[in-house]
Amino acid sequence: xxxxxxxxxxxxxxxxxxxxxxxxxxxxxxxxxxxxxxxxxxxxxxxxxxxxxxxxxxxxxxxxxxxxxxxxxxxxxxxxxxxxxxxxxxxxxxxxxxxxxxxxxxxxxxxxxxxxxxxxxxxxxxxxxxxxxxxxxxxxxxxxxxxxxxxxxxxxxxxxxxxxxxxxxxxxxxxxxxxxxxxxxxxxxxxxxxxxxxxxxxxxxxxxxxxxxxxxxxxxxxxxxxxxxxxxxx
Amino acid sequence: xxxxxxxxxxxxxxxxxxxxxxxxxxxxxxxxxxxxxxxxxxxxxxxxxxxxxxxxxxxxxxxxxxxxxxxxxxxxxxxxxxxxxxxxxxxxxxxxxxxxxxxxxxxxxxxxxxxxxxxxxxxxxxxxxxxxxxxxxxxxxxxxxxxxxxxxxxxxxxxxxxxxxxxxxxxxxxxxxxxxxxxxxxxxxxxxxxxxxxxxxxxxxxxxxxxxxxxxxxxxxxxxxxxxxxxxxx
Amino acid sequence: xxxxxxxxxxxxxxxxxxxxxxxxxxxxxxxxxxxxxxxxxxxxxxxxxxxxxxxxxxxxxxxxxxxxxxxxxxxxxxxxxxxxxxxxxxxxxxxxxxxxxxxxxxxxxxxxxxxxxxxxxxxxxxxxxxxxxxxxxxxxxxxxxxxxxxxxxxxxxxxxxxxxxxxxxxxxxxxxxxxxxxxxxxxxxxxxxxxxxxxxxxxxxxxxxxxxxxxxxxxxxxxxxxxxxxxxxx
Amino acid sequence: xxxxxxxxxxxxxxxxxxxxxxxxxxxxxxxxxxxxxxxxxxxxxxxxxxxxxxxxxxxxxxxxxxxxxxxxxxxxxxxxxxxxxxxxxxxxxxxxxxxxxxxxxxxxxxxxxxxxxxxxxxxxxxxxxxxxxxxxxxxxxxxxxxxxxxxxxxxxxxxxxxxxxxxxxxxxxxxxxxxxxxxxxxxxxxxxxxxxxxxxxxxxxxxxxxxxxxxxxxxxxxxxxxxxxxxxxx
Numbered sequence: 001x002x003x004x005x006x007x008x009x010x011x012x013x014x015x016x017x018x019x020x021x022x023x024x025x026x027x028x029x030x031x032x033x034x035x036x037x038x039x040x041x042x043x044x045x046x047x048x049x050x051x052x053x054x055x056x057x058x059x060x061x062x063x064x065x066x067x068x069x070x071x072x073x074x075x076x077x078x079x080x081x082x083x084x085x086x087x088x089x090x091x092x093x094x095x096x097x098x099x100x101x102x103x104x105x106x107x108x109x110x111x112x113x114x115x116x117x118x119x120x121x122x123x124x125x126x127x128x129x130x131x132x133x134x135x136x137x138x139x140x141x142x143x144x145x146x147x148x149x150x151x152x153x154x155x156x157x158x159x160x161x162x163x164x165x166x167x168x169x170x171x172x173x174x175x176x177x178x179x180x181x182x183x184x185x186x187x188x189x190x191x192x193x194x195x196x197x198x199x200x201x202x203x204x205x206x207x208x209x210x211x212x213x214x215x216x217x218x219x220x221x222x223x224x225x226x227x228x229x230x231x232x233x234x
Numbered sequence: 235x236x237x238x239x240x241x242x243x244x245x246x247x248x249x250x251x252x253x254x255x256x257x258x259x260x261x262x263x264x265x266x267x268x269x270x271x272x273x274x275x276x277x278x279x280x281x282x283x284x285x286x287x288x289x290x291x292x293x294x295x296x297x298x299x300x301x302x303x304x305x306x307x308x309x310x311x312x313x314x315x316x317x318x319x320x321x322x323x324x325x326x327x328x329x330x331x332x333x334x335x336x337x338x339x340x341x342x343x344x345x346x347x348x349x350x351x352x353x354x355x356x357x358x359x360x361x362x363x364x365x366x367x368x369x370x371x372x373x374x375x376x377x378x379x380x381x382x383x384x385x386x387x388x389x390x391x392x393x394x395x396x397x398x399x400x401x402x403x404x405x406x407x408x409x410x411x412x413x414x415x416x417x418x419x420x421x422x423x424x425x426x427x428x429x430x431x432x433x434x435x436x437x438x439x440x441x442x443x444x445x446x447x448x449x450x451x452x453x454x455x456x457x458x459x460x461x462x463x464x465x466x467x468x
Numbered sequence: 469x470x471x472x473x474x475x476x477x478x479x480x481x482x483x484x485x486x487x488x489x490x491x492x493x494x495x496x497x498x499x500x501x502x503x504x505x506x507x508x509x510x511x512x513x514x515x516x517x518x519x520x521x522x523x524x525x526x527x528x529x530x531x532x533x534x535x536x537x538x539x540x541x542x543x544x545x546x547x548x549x550x551x552x553x554x555x556x557x558x559x560x561x562x563x564x565x566x567x568x569x570x571x572x573x574x575x576x577x578x579x580x581x582x583x584x585x586x587x588x589x590x591x592x593x594x595x596x597x598x599x600x601x602x603x604x605x606x607x608x609x610x611x612x613x614x615x616x617x618x619x620x621x622x623x624x625x626x627x628x629x630x631x632x633x634x635x636x637x638x639x640x641x642x643x644x645x646x647x648x649x650x651x652x653x654x655x656x657x658x659x660x661x662x663x664x665x666x667x668x669x670x671x672x673x674x675x676x677x678x679x680x681x682x683x684x685x686x687x688x689x690x691x692x693x694x695x696x697x698x699x700x701x702x
Numbered sequence: 703x704x705x706x707x708x709x710x711x712x713x714x715x716x717x718x719x720x721x722x723x724x725x726x727x728x729x730x731x732x733x734x735x736x737x738x739x740x741x742x743x744x745x746x747x748x749x750x751x752x753x754x755x756x757x758x759x760x761x762x763x764x765x766x767x768x769x770x771x772x773x774x775x776x777x778x779x780x781x782x783x784x785x786x787x788x789x790x791x792x793x794x795x796x797x798x799x800x801x802x803x804x805x806x807x808x809x810x811x812x813x814x815x816x817x818x819x820x821x822x823x824x825x826x827x828x829x830x831x832x833x834x835x836x837x838x839x840x841x842x843x844x845x846x847x848x849x850x851x852x853x854x855x856x857x858x859x860x861x862x863x864x865x866x867x868x869x870x871x872x873x874x875x876x877x878x879x880x881x882x883x884x885x886x887x888x889x890x891x892x893x894x895x896x897x898x899x900x901x902x903x904x905x906x907x908x909x910x911x912x913x914x915x916x917x918x919x920x921x922x923x924x925x926x927x928x929x930x931x932x933x934x935x936x
Contacts, residue, residue: 539784
């Protein structure tokens with residue numbers, strides 16, 4: 001793994017995307033981040049959180065786990081009303097950002113520019129991708145991490161690591177030809193510890209998860225199951 | 235004026251858009267918001283602030299002036315990673331949002347949907363427009379406020395209220411045929427108290443301003459000049 | 469009705485959107501346009517066609533019915549690779565264009581600019597809208613025609629004119645407060661002559677139709693049914 | 703070079719993008735295509751043309767040189783009003799398409815999908831890119847051709863091949879690590895035969911050119927100069 005700009009981030013990692021779920025908004029977001037912190041400190045496994053923009057500051061102030069933005073824009077300081085200036089995220093103490101999530105797809109040239117702007121601001125970049133070829137393309141841009149998530153499985157509870165292991169292993173193979181260093185995560189449908197274990201066994205270094213944790217009846221228990229699966233794999 | 239959902243907001247109003255200026259980011263944003271609060275409390279004139287998303291919570295917590303988002307998305311709670319859920323903004327204590335700023339233009343159907351979602355969340359909507367016809371179109375969607383800003387003057391220091399008074403008065407005339415209640419602001423190039431006075435004399439109820447305050451050598455003094463111009467007009 | 473820039477266009481009008489249906493592509497598009505011409509010449513009712521861009525020239529050259537583009541861009545001659553220059557459409561002999569179709573939604577400021585660019589090129593503008601408020605907004609921009617199409621009914625075979633007559637009549641009412649001249653069409657789910665008759669009875673001056681004709685087993689017969697309904701209403 | 707789907711296309715190639723220049727619209731487009739054909743037949747060098755969508759059919763019908771679309775959309779036959787169905791382009795006899803031109807930038811996942819849809823329709827894909835890293839990313843998606851065009855030089859008359867040779871050679875190096883087969887073109891600022899010669903000497907297999915030909919006083923003479931430079935290089 002190439003050196004990351006935050007010592008808070010280690011692999012294996014469980015990265016929790018709060019999306020715009022109401023269970024991950026405002027006070028709920030804070031409570032969820034505290035569950036993540038608790039599971040992380042009890043297991044020693046890195047659990048990152050990616051809350052909505054307005055919730056980044058209160059969460060960074062309240063918990064010690066690494067906080068990621070869900071997106072940044074490829075803009076510089078100036079006249080970009082309504083956009084996400086990388087500096088604004090970096091100044092909060094957040095450590096990184098998702099890029100090109102399937103619900104916020106970006107232009108190829110934008111992804112390249114965002115990776116550069118993130119590096120200037122020492123923000124870790126997690127570029128989301130939808131298949132093996134696109135993952136290899138993203139890897140050519142030299143981000144810190146890639147998260148392969150087949151869109152058709154997102155939110156289904158059908159785990160990519162068990163239902164489509166060949167997508168994950170095919171992605172790893174194609175990405176490695178282009179880039180040996182990038183950290184590879186997978187996501188989509190991950191809801192149980194065994195899904196996480198399967199993902200790690202395939203050669204990934206962690207999972208990107210959303211509804212499997214955020215909409216779980218008991219997020220803390222689900223997080224512990226995920227983190228334990230990581231600990232057993234190490 | 236139709237009833238607004240926040241008692242903090244009154245007209246005439248000076249609404250300060252922090253854009254993604256570095257002078258309006260993070261700690262700078264907080265200091266600027268404090269200047270706005272000071273000028274407001276000394277003059278009794280309403281001064282609103284529209285900081286970047288991540289800065290909304292610390293500013294709402296620190297000052298009493300009304301805080302606006304720079305944008306919200308027409309989405310509901312759910313799978314919209316990287317988007318601005320109206321609920322997330324409303325839960326911070328922010329009172330409203332810019333919509334369709336010239337640097338974040340939106341689809342017509344999105345503007346309509348955002349106004350509905352904002353109303354559900356009791357967020358005041360300030361729809362930005364570029365000319366008289368578009369202002370009338372926006373007015374037909376029944377937002378709380380419209381801010382006419384000819385894009386060619388934004389950031390120039392050439393005040394719309396003095397350089398193109400006919401655009402402002404023409405906008406007011408066309409808008410009033412469609413909607414008698416909407417509050418009309420103007421913006422672009424406003425840097426001095428006399429520009430604000432001219433805007434109010436033309437029949438607007440306030441100004442939307444960015445660089446004229448945010449990039450002023452002394453924002454507090456500039457704000458006082460703006461607020462005094464409002465007070466004299468009342 | 470305000471004067472239109474093409475004498476080929478009269479109301480009531482049946483305007484057939486070929487979308488990107490394979491039944492409306494290439495040679496199929498030409499055959500379909502010939503069916504439209506036949507139905508039009510037999511009934512005296514105006515039948516317009518909106519084929520894909522590459523099919524505009526062969527269709528204009530082959531038939532006498534008015535041809536519309538499915539979209540134009542708000543650009544001027546210059547460096548806009550991959551965009552639809554209004555002049556390029558006008559030079560073919562096409563008479564107008566759809567604007568803001570539900571499958572190609574546009575920014576408010578773009579719709580305004582497209583209407584201006586279309587007028588400069590004597591292209592009739594048919595602005596598509598999704599509800600009454602948005603229709604009133606579009607009407608404020610003074611296009612030649614508005615076509616109200618509730619997106620949830622498009623392609624369903626459930627006719628807006630019979631299933632949601634209040635949407636159509638509510639649209640007409642709101643639009644007329646803003647603009648007395650604009651021609652109002654409706655669309656979505658129109659598949660039978662009686663749907664057309666219902667639309668005209670509600671006060672529209674025609675229909676915008678796609679699958680109801682393009683994917684009909686026998687488009688010519690379906691067109692005749694539509695045109696007869698128009699003739700009976702006159 | 704991997705096998706191309708049209709025998710009309712050979713390297714070295716001069717590919718002329720007509721953009722939305724008025725000199726490349728309608729009858730002007732046809733005349734320009736005829737100049738391309740004449741220069742091609744006199745020199746034996748492949749000259750391709752990329753006219754606007756509505757002009758594709760008349761040009762394919764009039765000349766023998768290979769015709770490219772300026773863009774296609776990643777859609778299938780169906781409900782995509784205002785989009786460019788790959789089938790619609792393929793059925794005209796056009797042989798390929800530009801993808802991701804700097805004036806029509808696309809999402810990474812769209813570029814991937816467009817390449818697949820183009821291959822299904824036997825359309826040659828020429829993916830435009832802005833720098834070496836993005837070129838390598840595009841190459842990972844296995845298109846037929848890549849055209850590197852630094853946006854800051856487009857339309858300037860400052861030739862990339864002479865002013866920024868390191869961008870071209872750096873691109874070739876990075877691309878070749880990812881993909882040995884893809885044809886590499888360069889563009890931006892190419893206006894003279896010596897610019898073409900320089901591009902070929904750097905290892906490209908042709909040029910993508912627009913204003914240098916389309917807005918030349920005498921396009922035919924300019925084309926002959928370009929084609930001669932290719933012939934001398936062979």
